[in-house]
Amino acid sequence: xxxxxxxxxxxxxxxxxxxxxxxxxxxxxxxxxxxxxxxxxxxxxxxxxxxxxxxxxxxxxxxxxxxxxxxxxxxxxxxxxxxxxxxxxxxxxxxxxxxxxxxxxxxxxxxxxxxxxxxxxxxxxxxxxxxxxxxxxxxxxxxxxxxxxxxxxxxxxxxxxxxxxxxxxxxxxxxxxxxxxxxxxxxxxxxxxxxxxxxxxxxxxxxxxxxxxx
Amino acid sequence: xxxxxxxxxxxxxxxxxxxxxxxxxxxxxxxxxxxxxxxxxxxxxxxxxxxxxxxxxxxxxxxxxxxxxxxxxxxxxxxxxxxxxxxxxxxxxxxxxxxxxxxxxxxxxxxxxxxxxxxxxxxxxxxxxxxxxxxxxxxxxxxxxxxxxxxxxxxxxxxxxxxxxxxxxxxxxxxxxxxxxxxxxxxxxxxxxxxxxxxxxxxxxxxxxxxxxxxxxxxxxxxxxxxxxxxxxxxx
Numbered sequence: 001x002x003x004x005x006x007x008x009x010x011x012x013x014x015x016x017x018x019x020x021x022x023x024x025x026x027x028x029x030x031x032x033x034x035x036x037x038x039x040x041x042x043x044x045x046x047x048x049x050x051x052x053x054x055x056x057x058x059x060x061x062x063x064x065x066x067x068x069x070x071x072x073x074x075x076x077x078x079x080x081x082x083x084x085x086x087x088x089x090x091x092x093x094x095x096x097x098x099x100x101x102x103x104x105x106x107x108x109x110x111x112x113x114x115x116x117x118x119x120x121x122x123x124x125x126x127x128x129x130x131x132x133x134x135x136x137x138x139x140x141x142x143x144x145x146x147x148x149x150x151x152x153x154x155x156x157x158x159x160x161x162x163x164x165x166x167x168x169x170x171x172x173x174x175x176x177x178x179x180x181x182x183x184x185x186x187x188x189x190x191x192x193x194x195x196x197x198x199x200x201x202x203x204x205x206x207x208x209x210x211x212x213x214x
Numbered sequence: 215x216x217x218x219x220x221x222x223x224x225x226x227x228x229x230x231x232x233x234x235x236x237x238x239x240x241x242x243x244x245x246x247x248x249x250x251x252x253x254x255x256x257x258x259x260x261x262x263x264x265x266x267x268x269x270x271x272x273x274x275x276x277x278x279x280x281x282x283x284x285x286x287x288x289x290x291x292x293x294x295x296x297x298x299x300x301x302x303x304x305x306x307x308x309x310x311x312x313x314x315x316x317x318x319x320x321x322x323x324x325x326x327x328x329x330x331x332x333x334x335x336x337x338x339x340x341x342x343x344x345x346x347x348x349x350x351x352x353x354x355x356x357x358x359x360x361x362x363x364x365x366x367x368x369x370x371x372x373x374x375x376x377x378x379x380x381x382x383x384x385x386x387x388x389x390x391x392x393x394x395x396x397x398x399x400x401x402x403x404x405x406x407x408x409x410x411x412x413x414x415x416x417x418x419x420x421x422x423x424x425x426x427x428x429x430x431x432x433x434x435x436x437x438x439x440x441x442x443x444x445x446x447x448x449x450x
Contacts, residue, residue: 064372067390070406149285179297194281
């Protein structure tokens with residue numbers, strides 16, 4: 001079932017697709033976090049923002065990736081941006097809830113202690129509330145990263161290169177090897193990414209508070 | 215003609231509203247695939263999650279299975295199944311069921327597993343046994359979380375059911391893939407807009423079902439828990 005000769009012949013191409021796939025999955029995670037953090041902080045600071053941002057993000061999250069890829073085609077064409085823009089917005093939508101819940105999860109007694117020690121709101125946010133929110137935010141990042149990695153392959157259908165090219169190639173030639181290679185590499189990329197984010201969480205939260213994420 | 219005009223023209227073309235490949239027909243096909251997939255996923259994941267959660271067993275197993283399945287690319291699974299089993303309803307169904315299992319399994323498990331221990335003790339105290347505790351206490355209390363899992367699964371299935379058309383079946387994905395093949399952007403975009411609207415409607419319907427199905431007592435407790443007065447004193 002698995003044609004190893006094909007794999008050896010196409011190793012450079014497979015490697016290129018893997019790199020492209022990783023870029024298309026990771027860039028949205030980073031940019032999505034950079035968008036969601038200020039929005040999340042604003043939603044905690046000004047309460048009325050949150051229901052609006054939450055409704056917008058959950059409506060957005062419901063829109064299928066393939067639909068967004070298609071609708072972006074006339075504007076961004078067959079560039080990486082066509083895949084990166086929707087995935088960035090998904091990541092930001094997913095993280096918003098975790099960031100807001102994370103910041104709000106700071107115990108009131110902790111906040112009051114910080115206020116009593118003379119922490120101003122900005123410093124309290126950076127050195128107390130965000131660290132306490134870190135496990136929840138990283139939990140969201142893990143979900144977003146793994147979801148992106150498995151969603152990126154759909155972009156191949158409209159012509160943006162990723163490991164999904166292997167699925168399309170395999171289907172068109174009725175040949176299982178590329179598809180199996182694509183599935184295994186996608187899953188391995190997702191698992192490695194998840195492990196790396198778990199290690200990041202260990203490093204960033206040495207006090208070992210393991211708050212579980214949903 | 216610009217993009218919006220051509221998409222609008224596609225929507226208002228009467229040819230697209232009647233016949234075997236019209237919008238209503240594709241919509242019904244799409245809803246059919248989605249409903250079947252969600253029903254199958256519920257049959258597998260809900261009892262498993264509820265029983266394991268009730269027994270407080272298998273947390274590592276549930277989370278590992280869910281994460282492994284999440285890492286599988288749906289498109290890859292679908293195309294592999296088509297090559298192994300041929301074109302038919304089975305490959306897209308399996309791919310969609312696999313997609314829907316993790317959120318239902320994890321939320322049912324965690325919802326039941328993390329019901330307040332005091333509530334379960336009280337149920338034991340008034341003489342309820344295992345199954346009665348599960349059906350009359352744990353499941354009703356966990357219902358909002360379980361419904362959230364089903365909602366996430368439903369949205370993903372409705373979104374992803376488009377790929378059934380990639381392997382020759384119907385559904386709203388037909389417009390996207392036929393449009394792609396014919397370089398007909400209006401058709402692709404029209405199909406995409408319908409899928410997007412359908413996903414949002416699905417989300418709203420499941421939110422309403424969750425609100426209506428949840429016991430008023432549980433709902434009241436949730437409301438109380440999320441807006442304690444003490445939070446208002448110190449805000450960042």
